[in-house]
Amino acid sequence: MGNMGRRGAVALGVTGLVAPLTLALGAAPAQAASCTAQAGPYQKQVEKFLGRPVDGRQSAADCRAIQAFQNRHGITPAIGYAGPVTWGVMDLMNKQKAVGDKPNKDGRCPVNKGRIACVNLTLQLSWIQDGSRLVYGPVPVRTGRDGFETRTGLKKIYWRDLHHVSSVYNVPMPYSQFFDGGQAFHSVGLSMWNPPGSHGCVNMTTTAAKKYWSLLRTGDDVFVYGRKPGT
Template identity: 85%
Template sequence: MGGIRTRGVVGLGVTGLVAPLALAVTAAPAQAASCTTSTGPHQKRVEKFLGRPADGRQSAADCTAIRAFQAKHGITPAIGYAGPVTWGVMDLMNKQKAVGNKPNKDGKCPVNKGRIACVNLTLQLSWIQDGKKLVYGPVPVRTGRDRYETRTGLRKIYWRDIDHVSNLYDVPMPYSQFFDGGQAFHSVGLSMWNPPGSHGCVNMTKKDAKKYWSLLRSGDDVFVYGRKPGT
């Protein structure tokens, strides 16, 4: 999320979730904390997700695998503990994968608007459709955290800036397409599952943000619905 300050002139599909560990844009730095020997409340489910022997007991190898997952997705502290935040990210990945290529199966995103960008906050997924035809996606996104929620409803893209810089947070927002006040689609160099979320914008990988930039135009509809877990 950011205001109107520019630099220069104004102006993923879910199939990848089959291998969720490979989807982060940039890995978070490894934490210096020691690897825990404690068995977490979600140990067995976390082990199963990671392809580890699902015996529900923490081992050194389990901890190493869990820490790697936590570091990659910016989950702190990255000490290999199978806690609720770690399992929550994995559970969301499983739910996203289950959507397949039918993100609007429930029909909640309007099919009478022509080309429209849809954002499902509950599943943290976005896609572009034209009527009932899926044009691109679904792709994982990172939306607003608690108290900075991405606002729901039907909006339109009203301003685009490929090299935008936030005047609130002084951070780059490449491929920005604003659709509701300071809220926009734009790319970030973070994992899409990095908690707790954005300051209201719909974060995307660079690949997906570039594709949205090429497919959408000012005046195109955007529909945001659902509720992000934890907000």
């Protein structure tokens, strides 16, 4: 239960994000004052992603757009700097979008197991397939950070708990479906692109976690492969 407890700490971090986000969004002058005038190393890429004029120079409007993106996804410090963490999130989003409706194009997730939940750590995507037929997804997920990686390999869902609560931190982990020790699919109230990641679980939005709960059963296969960026 130790792993589940540590993951509970991640969920606890949500409350830590709420107050600064509220302050930033509700106090425009303070937010503007915290904006950096410095162009970041990924300025042009970030400008392009956000639909800003691509000139490689930081403007007040650029900074506000970057800062809003950072606040939305819990990227700190949210000072509007086009650094590697911010661009890394955007680059991942671009790669996820490029997958379209063919998440298993490379055939890495087994197609001879019937219904199976697939997790691509490299692209931070998960989906459910039945043979080669896509049943649901792909959806963005938030997997284990460096040192707490979501373990790879073929596994099975062995325990489902709709209203699971971390035993150590007393933090809700709704729609938990455990497939490897303390590692499970479950919903969180965080952006799926919130760095650096979970403590091993495959975090999902409530919508995706509910759908996984309705489609999967105890004994269903789960296949985890790839490597999360930064781990």
